[in-house]
Amino acid sequence: MSRRRPALRRLSGTALAVATLVAGATPASAADGTSPTPAPTAAESAAQDRAASDDEAVAGIVDYPGNPVTEPALVADEEDRLADVQTVGRMIQWGKLPVLGAYRLSTGSAYTLVLTRRSEPYVLADLLELGPQTFVREPDGAYILMENIVVQPGARLVLSDTGPLTIRMASDTDRFVSIVNLGGELEIVGTKASPVTLTSWNRDGGQVDTATEDGRAYVRSVGGKVTLERATFSNLGFWSGRTGGVALTGVDRPSEGALEEYGRDLGDAVATNNHANGIDVRYGTVPATSAPVVDPAAPQGADSLTAATDGSPVEGLLPVGTLPVPYTDDEDPEYSYVSAKVENVTFDGNAFGLFVSSANGVDISRSTIKNSMVDGLVMHRYVVNAAIADTVSSDNAGHGIVMARATTGIVVSGVTSRRNGGSGVVVRGAALASGPSATGMPVGDYGNNSISNSRTDENARFGIEIIGGRNISLSSNDVTGNDMGIVVREAASDVTLVGNHVEDNLRHAIALRDAATDVEITGNVISGALTGVYVRDSAALVERNTVNRVTNHAVTVTGATTGTVVTENTISGRGPSAVDVKRADAVQVGENDASTWVSTKPFWTHVRNALQPLTIMWLSLALVLIATALKGTRHRMRGLQHPYEAQRRLAELVEPPVVPAVVPRDGTQLAAGRHGSADAGGAA
Template identity: 40%
Template sequence: MSGRQSGAKQPVVIGIAFGLFVGILASVVVVRVSLLGEHAADTMAASTAAAETVAAGRAYPGDSRAEAALVEAESERLSYVRRVSASAVGDATVATPPYRVRTGTTYTLVLTPREQPYSAPELAALAPGTFQRDPDGFFLLSENIVVLGGATLALAPEEGSVGLDIRLASDTDFFVSIVTSGGSLVVDGTETAPVSLSSWSRSTGAPDTQTTDGRAYVRVIGGRASVSHADVSDLGFWSGNTGGLALTGTDEAATFDGLLDPAPDSVSAAATATGAPVLPPGPLVVPGSPTPDALVTAGLDNLRVSGNAFGVFIANAHGVLLRDSSISDSLVDGVVFHRAVENSSIVRTESRDNGVDGFRAARSSTDVAFTAVTATGNGRDGLALDGRPLAAGPSATGTAVVDYGDSTIARGEFSHNGRYGIAVSGGSDLSIRTNEVAANLGGIVVDGDASDVTISDNRLTDQVRQSIAIRDGVRAASVVDNSIAGGDTAVYVRNAGATVERNTVSRVSNHGVTLVGDAGDVTVTANVVAGFGSIPIFTEDSEGGTVAHNDTADWHPAITVATVVNAVFQPLTIVWILLALVVVGTALATRASRSTATIRHPYADRVPISAFTRGFVSRESMK
């Protein structure tokens, strides 16, 4: 009897054990999913930090050591020419005709001061051996040119021609440049007859695309530049000063080592068979200032630049205007305001497919405006503006510790750049408004202790990470009236002060607004936040901050495996599931037990006695 009772209890025990096992397994699943969600968040944060650190644009293809040495040699050559010129043009009342200076293995044609500009035909007369017209119609320049203060080099097409094409020799062991040293450069093309300036490799019969051995370039030092309807391509190497088309102020001093060596006979013969004599070396007069003191000024319009090391490089300049132009495929940056650029503007200009930044304004540039510009497909940022001080404290040069700013970015388009659409580091009184920013890693990013930054009326679409990020010491930022769609997070504020008001957010996949760290000076009000994610306004990782009167009615939690599991495995739900599993497990176990038992008669243990005998028998059968 006891054996039958234990056999009856066995299915129940099996069912209970099965139910407990399933319950424990379900709890483990819930915990594991939760941990995976936290790990995914940590992974996303780590990948964002890695992207910010690693994204430095496309690598420069040249030879850093060789090209840096060539930059230094060019600086020495130009400084030597200026000192020779100070000796030759000592008396300003006496006109000095153009002359040549022997500089190492090359010659430099020096255009001296005069009222009338030097033209392309006059260059051909001054240098018939080194400025020659090719049968294909272009001019090949195989000699350096320096334009002194008081002189102007004017390059314009002949009347009735289709343009002026000047190619600067750029071979494996030799390249030339056109440099003004306080003088002026005028490139005056027209819509139907542009002026073209490019490098030319005589060995390959094609533009020089290799920078390892240096490359021809054009530079304006001090003075003024006026360039209109010009095509500039495949110029420059390594530095901004030698980067292609450079407009700069002062230059570096040099030692002149090796510049007094005689030139090879072939170069000497080509140079001296001209109307301009070679200035014999002699005692040099050291001028009071070996470099021009004046800032460069420039007007550039309808300019097409492609394939330069730096598209257009501008430093120590005042009143520069670049408009209606296109810069593309630069090895480094498209357009650079390097240092001490003031009161300058870029208008209706496109900068695309450059190695690093489309537009860049470096430290100590102030009162610059970018209006209706387009930056797309650049290796790092569409537009990078750095307004931080040149020094954080006492320095060797005694530089003032001041922020730079008063700059505006308006009505621009910034899309498909490798890192940010617009990046601002430091500075004050900055305005970023009415721009279209789309499909970058980050949209508008402000950091580096910037202050009084207004970000308003911009439309941001489908950034990978944050559409607007305010972080790391920024003060008094205003993020108002922006339209933000798509991306991970619309507005991200970390350890900064900002007012986030009246923004319209839609289609974001994580948070509408995220506050991290010290948010004591952050106000988030009157925003309309819609999307699919965990929390519309995330403040759990912040301290302080005011969040009020935001419309999150159209915010919907994202439907993911984690949310489904969390919704199902609530405490009471788990209890009911366990009870159901006990019942189902018991039934299954009982059924399994019955299916394996032998079929028996229900009264097998209660049979009649007749079943144990043969019944009645006759006497005869017993005999």
């Protein structure tokens, strides 16, 4: 048996009469201090299945302090309670039952006050009148809320005051309450002089509730319209995004199955009742007076169900006759999407700071999200056309800002995300499925998101992380002091990183990996990192960037990187090399200015690099050419000597010695060479 069936059958009989505690009525159990009978605990397996839908949001979780067994079960119980409230409302509407004004249901461990359609908004004075024992003003001026509130389509709840307004939502060990807008309008609006504060409150300890294992008060809108201004939401929520503090959700994939099941259960009960009273609905023998009449002035309890005019008792709130089976329309704007304006709001100490899912046209500005137990701001799924501006998300245990899969058209500008346990900003754009799946999810990827003029500082993981998706733009952002600056991975495509200032990140300033394609990295200023731009198994244009104060490589390209171009970058720093592409395939390296780069390669590294086989071959060939050229030069020098130079030298060796001239006593001089014959003649 499913976990929903017991709760639905509990409402299908005479217990359904609790819906008749209408406008201004007070439950008898509240008067004597007793509590309604708690709903049965859900099976843990079903609870875990329900909680699994939020797996993306909790990816950045760090040491969540709650209970992984009890909290998912409480989430499931809350879903059951809201389904019961929706179903009763639909049956009253389609059955045309004359239920006038607000009414109260006994649901689980607390009552639920249901605000129905009317032209005037419900305000503080109405809550004091409708629940004089469950909405009480305390001596310090704050209000304490001790029952759940549900706002139906056509109803509008406005929480504001002429002075500062504080609402403490009961959050004890045995019960917690919530405010849920089911397709209506919820306005929590303060002013600078008169802000509004909603917080959990442990009545036993007289303080805010910081424990989540037994559940904790929360605020949620399922479809409809929400306006939050000048307000603070603190210490709210537990475990899942939709119960995580403040949640703005629609219906991811509306389903009519649960309501149809409930309709069948009620139909069985009514059919049994009709049969007992001899009524045959096949032939239209349905007394016109068979529907119960709800009297707002009737006393509390089951007695407020008046009998039919013929005096016969009637159980339940359904007319006999053809049973209208409720359903949820996939196109119903009341539940499919939520629209919201959030301005000057603080979310402090919640499980999830602000959780948004299935929303169209959410506008978040000038707000602060901090100290969340999981992630700060989460755009979960099917969020479209949202704007986040001038907002700070800091000191959260997980990621600062998350845009999960199936979000598109998100414009982020002027935000700051710092000191988070995960990444500053995470953008996921991968497909929800890679092929046929049990839920039939689409296989296309998502994107068209942009982040500009923002800061991501001192996050434990990455400054900005892009995981899959397409058409994503990061421009003019400051990314400082993270483990890595900007990371693009998992087949993300058509990504532009332009004009960003990426400074003093520990490892890579900008990293592309795992088949990222068509990525443009242009005009960025990168300063202080181990590696400036790291490209692995991806394709990118790395052009006209300024890289300085890096200590390994300014640009590293490795793996299958066909189509990557590195050109016109201005590079300075120290390391083995400015541009490292020796492990990459088909990289085009153009003209880069690395004139001030200081190489830190050791001498023997240069020698070892020089003594590569190919280098030795070319060096040997060069030496051969040099030797040949020198030999030819010597031959040409010999050709310039006298042809009989050798003989001339021999002649010098055999030439007779020169005889000195003899000078006669009379001072005459004989001709040289002839003195021998003259002497001889004279002697003769």
